[in-house]
Amino acid sequence: MTDRLKVGVVGAGVIAQVMHLNYLRELSDRFEIVALCDISDENAANNAERYNIGKTFTDWREMLEDADIDTVFILTSGSHAPIAIAAANAGKHVLVEKPMCFSVAEGLEMKAAADEAGVTLMVAYPKRYDPAFERFREVAVNVAEPRLMRVTTFESPFLPYIGHYPLAPVAPIPKDAIANFTAETQASITRAIGEANPFLREEYHLVLLDTLVHELNTVRRVLGEPTSLEYVDMQSGQLTVILKFGELSVAIHWMDLPGITRYEMEFALYGPQQRVTLSFPSPFLRSAPATVEIIEGESGTTKSRSISEITSYESAFKLELEAFHHCVVTGEAPATSAEDAIHDLALCEAIIRFVQDPRPISDPSAIPALASAN
């Protein structure tokens, strides 16, 4: 394998087109897109033409068998576990979009396959590669006597954020494949949360896995593992989760506000002398910067000051791909490793358990199978 990695991409939908295919092309000194697979041949063909990709497939198994590739990007909408495990077994390095998969059990199988094959398995959490996040973390870990961390996400429609890109239309999953796709998705959800009611299944899939993994992963990278899950209020379109990290409470508020195209995800840590806030814009904007605001006071005086920082205009998605390339060629473990992402899945499963049986849960992100293996 040379340092220029031959990539097979699975999934040519929104995130593939807005981010990955675009940045793989920009990073053509490091990556060559050799094959593109989408269950809809229309999606594969349209993007193969745009990105000058030589081979297309509608079945990822055939791509793994026939294409000469070093690495597989898994950018599909269902659980990424079956494709990731097969790719690792075939000796390919793997980048999976978040959520890594649908359950701790699937995540452990993915990790085992990658470990066994000695390949890189990285989970795409772009916020972790944003230089503004590192700046926030550097300030946040030094806030004295922190009193509260508050996370607030205003979900909004995403189509207005992507209308200005020259994207190929994303055709729906073909009718003859829908039944199988839905059955596989539901089986993966059952593996995570059992025979839960339809509301909990949908919240687990579309709110916890699709969105809240970002908030959970970001908070964990700043504060470590939570000591308890104290409270969950889950309603249609809104979710509040309260976690404890030792003495510190973290309140996560997620809400869907479909009438306002103003996505925001904000992490704020408050101490007696300093408040620091990290604000992310819509993930669909390629180079809109995240901002860090630091507010400080002078005790006993009227004086206070606010500093608003922009750290970088680099795209976190592009930096994420650079980090993946680095890990593959050096063998270094990714910052957003399989183990890291499995802790987020454990937390998502614990949140559902709390809703079913509202009692605090200790060490909600713990993965007993990993603890005994380490």
Ligand SMILES: NC(=O)c1ccc[n+]([C@@H]2O[C@H](COP(=O)([O-])OP(=O)(O)OC[C@H]3O[C@@H](n4cnc5c(N)ncnc54)[C@H](O)[C@@H]3O)[C@@H](O)[C@H]2O)c1
């Ligand atoms: N990091 C972020 O901020 C971010 C943002 C959006 C989406 N995502 C993640 O990216 C992934 C894809 O999301 P999207 O919005 O692009 O979805 P999408 O529905 O627009 O695209 C998914 C594509 O995958 C194809 N596909 C589905 N199952 C397949 C299979 N088994 N084999 C081959 N092709 C298959 C579909 O035909 C479709 O073209 C999801 O995991 C999502 O959570 C991440």
